[in-house]
Amino acid sequence: MTTKKKKYNIPKGFSLLQTTLKTPEFLKHPLNFITENMKNYGGTYSSSLGGSTLILTQDPAFISYVLKENQRNYQKAGFAVERAIKYIGNGLVFSDGDYWRRQRRLIQPSFHRQKIVDLGANVLKTIQDNLVDFPEGKQVDISPIVHELALKILIKSLFDIKISTETMNRFSTGFSAAQDFLIKDINNPLRRFLYPINGKEKKMMAVVDEIRGIFLDIIQERKKRKGEFSDMLDMLLNSRYEDNGESMTEAQIIDELMVFISAGHETTANTLSWILYLLAANPESQEKLYQLASEKPVESLAMDVYMQAVIQEGMRLYTTTWSTQRVAIEDDSFGEYSYPKGTVIVPFFFGLHRTEKLWENALQFRPERFIADGKLAKYKHYFPFGAGPRMCIGNHFALMEMAYFLGEFVKTFKIKSTGQLPETEAAITMSADKVVLEIVKR
Numbered sequence: 001m002t003t004k005k006k007k008y009n010i011p012k013g014f015s016l017l018q019t020t021l022k023t024p025e026f027l028k029h030p031l032n033f034i035t036e037n038m039k040n041y042g043g044t045y046s047s048s049l050g051g052s053t054l055i056l057t058q059d060p061a062f063i064s065y066v067l068k069e070n071q072r073n074y075q076k077a078g079f080a081v082e083r084a085i086k087y088i089g090n091g092l093v094f095s096d097g098d099y100w101r102r103q104r105r106l107i108q109p110s111f112h113r114q115k116i117v118d119l120g121a122n123v124l125k126t127i128q129d130n131l132v133d134f135p136e137g138k139q140v141d142i143s144p145i146v147h148e149l150a151l152k153i154l155i156k157s158l159f160d161i162k163i164s165t166e167t168m169n170r171f172s173t174g175f176s177a178a179q180d181f182l183i184k185d186i187n188n189p190l191r192r193f194l195y196p197i198n199g200k201e202k203k204m205m206a207v208v209d210e211i212r213g214i215f216l217d218i219i220q221e222r223k224k225r226k227g228e229f230s231d232m233l234d235m236l237l238n239s240r241y242e243d244n245g246e247s248m249t250e251a252q253i254i255d256e257l258m259v260f261i262s263a264g265h266e267t268t269a270n271t272l273s274w275i276l277y278l279l280a281a282n283p284e285s286q287e288k289l290y291q292l293a294s295e296k297p298v299e300s301l302a303m304d305v306y307m308q309a310v311i312q313e314g315m316r317l318y319t320t321t322w323s324t325q326r327v328a329i330e331d332d333s334f335g336e337y338s339y340p341k342g343t344v345i346v347p348f349f350f351g352l353h354r355t356e357k358l359w360e361n362a363l364q365f366r367p368e369r370f371i372a373d374g375k376l377a378k379y380k381h382y383f384p385f386g387a388g389p390r391m392c393i394g395n396h397f398a399l400m401e402m403a404y405f406l407g408e409f410v411k412t413f414k415i416k417s418t419g420q421l422p423e424t425e426a427a428i429t430m431s432a433d434k435v436v437l438e439i440v441k442r
């Protein structure tokens with residue numbers, strides 16, 4: 001008896017050979033490359049990588065199907081995730097299956113909106129203290145300054161203790177190095193064969209181990225101290241699994257802390273840098289925020305619909321988490337397409353958020369599109385924080401931090417465009433090469 005080979009209806013796209021030939025073009029500018037293909041293939045196309053079929057899509061219904069409606073058939077696991085776990089640890093962003101579910105259930109309450117508000121006082125103080133030294137001038141690249149500040153805010157929210165500048169610098173350079181190394185590792189698997197010879201991986205692991213060591217010292221010190229602390233570490237140490245009432249091990253807590261920093265730092269810093277760029281280019285919006293910031297205390301400004309709309313519109317135009325990936329556990333189909341297990345689905349959020357089909361004058365900054373009947377408008381085709389059960393756990397924190405920062409910033413400074421257009425750089429998150437603005441104190 002002959003068994004019939006299953007036929008799948010994979011979207012049109014690139015064969016393995018074509019993908020290989022196109023790789024340099026992709027690596028040169030991933031966003032332009034994928035955007036162009038989306039135009040040519042009508043919003044969904046396939047590609048081939050390392051023996052797997054990839055389906056890239058900016059179809060909101062397909063994205064929602066994979067991330068929400070049929071999310072049980074998808075996992076994160078895949079080659080890139082395996083490498084990320086090696087360097088960053090098995091925290092929420094990378095873990096899968098029952099382990100992920102149990103961790104998410106345990107950690108979710110710590111990120112409840114009210115708990116996040118409790119962290120607000122520290123966030124605000126860190127912003128105010130640091131804005132005092134924010135440079136003024138005709139040509140200031142705000143990107144590295146905002147990155148440094150976002151890291152300080154996150155670290156202060158994780159650990160409400162005094163951390164020396166030297167340790168902060170170690171965190172900052174260590175995390176940047178680990179992320180860069182990870183990207184290179186994923187994009188160029190051949191290079192990996194050289195690691196045992198050139199010692200690069202060993203060097204990288206030493207940096208990671210050093211950061212983990214600092215976290216361990218902080219955890220052990222905290223355990224010895226009595227009293228309440230207003231930080232995420234306290235929340236993690238006090239959370240208990242529903243099934244056995246136990247807490248996480250120190251190694252698990254470190255994994256989660258590593259992931260909070262790697263998922264929460266660049267994303268927020270890049271988003272804020274892009275929003276400042278947009279506000280400099282759109283003085284009326286900046287002025288409107290300034291008026292609001294002059295009238296309201298920052299805590300209520302964060303809830304203001306115009307402030308929220310500015311942030312949403314910023315995240316739409318510059319979606320820092322420009323894509324993600326899911327691997328099909330079993331064969332699946334969506335609409336006219338069908339594909340085998342192991343297929344990697346890549347939602348292309350960046351393209352979706354800029355398509356004229358769904359967003360009128362898509363490339364224009366118009367916060368008003370996020371306001372309907374005086375409330376924040378919600379769109380089913382908008383995923384800046386992902387969707388479904390793996391949606392960003394830090395979204396309330398990020399929104400609060402960004403609103404506090406923008407409120408304090410526009411109150412203190414006026415920014416003007418220098419006419420320099422930042423280049424988008426798409427790695428794990430999408431950053432700007434630099435954001436050069438004119439900054440004047442009010």
Ligand code: HEM
Nearest residue numbers: 092093263264267268271321324385386390392393394398
């Ligand atoms: C503007 C800032 C941020 C953006 C745009 C953003 C975006 C995202 C997106 C799109 C996802 C889903 C990824 C996927 O489905 O594969 C995600 C997941 C995640 N984010 Fe964020 N994020 C931000 C800030 C933060 C912050 C501040 C934290 C922590 C303090 C954080 C922690 C996480 C974690 C732990 C996950 C994984 C959740 C899970 O898989 O269960 N993020 N983020």
